[in-house]
Amino acid sequence: MSRTLRLVWQDRRARVGLALVVLFALLAAFASVVASHDPTAQLDLVGKQYQPPSLAHPFGTDFYSRDLLSRVLHGARISLSIAVLSVAVSIVLGTAVGLAAGLAGGLVDQVLMRGVDGALAMPRLFLVLVVVALWEDIGVVGLVLILGLTSWFDTSRIVRAEVLSVKSRQFIAAARAVGLGLRGIVGRHLLPNIAGPIIVMATLGIGQMILLEAGLSYLGVGVRPPTPSWGQIIADGQQVLRTAPWVALFPGLAIVVTVLAFSLLGDGVRRALDPRSQ
């Protein structure tokens, strides 16, 4: 593992990604300290509506005269939290199903994997939209659960494939021969050996989840106002694109840089784990 970490650190692009991820995580965590204003405070509805970027308001202000930099920073907190938590849900679930299918084999494997085939056939966004349409007000916790519960399918497939390739190796047979139980084999030998691809999937998954959540919030079915989220600020900004383009531009840039950071990091980890890929 330390060798992998060293390889990741030696990779310039991965280093940039890691630095940006850490930076954004810190900014999100300390948003209330870093941000100069309350993200929902209406500073001066008459005099400060749609102020262009300035020293006082680096990202400008919006219709309600709210400071956009503060809104984007607090949006980072919401968007990153939702992405990380829902990826956690999806990775745990996907790993569990993948392990079950790979280890059990036979009918269990068939049933699980055919179910996954069906779920993968529906575009993820449509699947989420159906759920959001049927359950009206779901809140942030509901959103995390829905995103997590609808995105573990490809994880389970990859974990299953890894399990199948690892489980036939000698050291698993050896562990079984010395009398190690199922739990010991999975915990001590199987999981550590398939951790690499899982970490890569989680890292890249967070970036994709940020995009998905932003899309839902843009459509008005994700995070509800007044809680600021990046997608929702962009939707507000589209209404005034000609007169106040900064409202839509800055949160979009924040998304691009954040997702790019996770992609750079994820690709770096992948290269470190598999020196053949480039």
Add this chain to the structure above:
Amino acid sequence: MHRFVAARLLQAVAIVFLVGTLTFLLLQLAPGDPLSSTSSSLLVPRTVVEQQRRAFGLDRPILEQYVRYLGNLARGDFGYSYREHRPAWHAIRDRLPNTLLLAAAALVVTFGLGIGLGVAQGLRAGSRVDDVLSLVSLTVYSTPVFWLGIVLLLLFGETLRWLPVSGATDPVVYDQLSLLAQAWDRIRHLTLPAVTLGAIGAAATARFQRAAMLDVIRQDFIRTARAKGLAERTVVLRHALRNALLPVITLFGLAFPLLLGGTVLVETVFAWPGMGKLTVDAIHGRDYFVVTGAAVLAAVMVVLGNLLADILYRVLDPRTREAA
């Protein structure tokens, strides 16, 4: 080949059946039923509600409802659109051609641009140009598709005024135009949405194609081709590209879900009158059966896309014909 196609077709039907089951489960799990707004109203007498529940079969055992639901789906009956006062399928059917047009145009951008870039990069792997292009495609891949649309709209629509920014046709003069001018009007309206939707896929395709090209270019048969003294052009086009295109065909199948999900966002940005925009409007108008119908139809299209990719792969790669 026939047996292969038949087997895959059967598999596709099974997957669509699974998707129908999934939507039925979601409909059942969701709070309330299609009549909850009627039944919770104080103005509607209980007896009328009961009568309606019977009329819609909501009082039947769940298994019967399930079989009936699947039967309806199979006949193209997706339920009723309360907003448009007609079958949900008709509402979807009217928008479908627009979405298909957008998706097809986006596919052309995705694969035209993606394969071109990927091949160019693969041939210059490790060079400065390759590095820059890699970063560009990774950045585009990290961009929310709706925001890319907004930026392009601001740039080419609002600022430069080169292209129209909303709808599929000009709302005022379209009907008075000649056939040729109508086609031109459609192309102008299609350009921004299609480029937006295609660009993200192109970035993914370029990454994939670059790797495939790198794999092939190091093979012995490429060295042999060069050693025979063939022109570099021939080596690249006839020997390398032909083999490097194969893995990208799999991407064709994978591109479909991404593409259809993307249409929802892109159609909303550009007010494109397609299935995606219909779905979003239906969600805000609580028109459930349009949403589930569109989702089932999207799944059917994905399954068909995968089927097509499988068959294409088999036709193009003789090695796979023996195996499966």
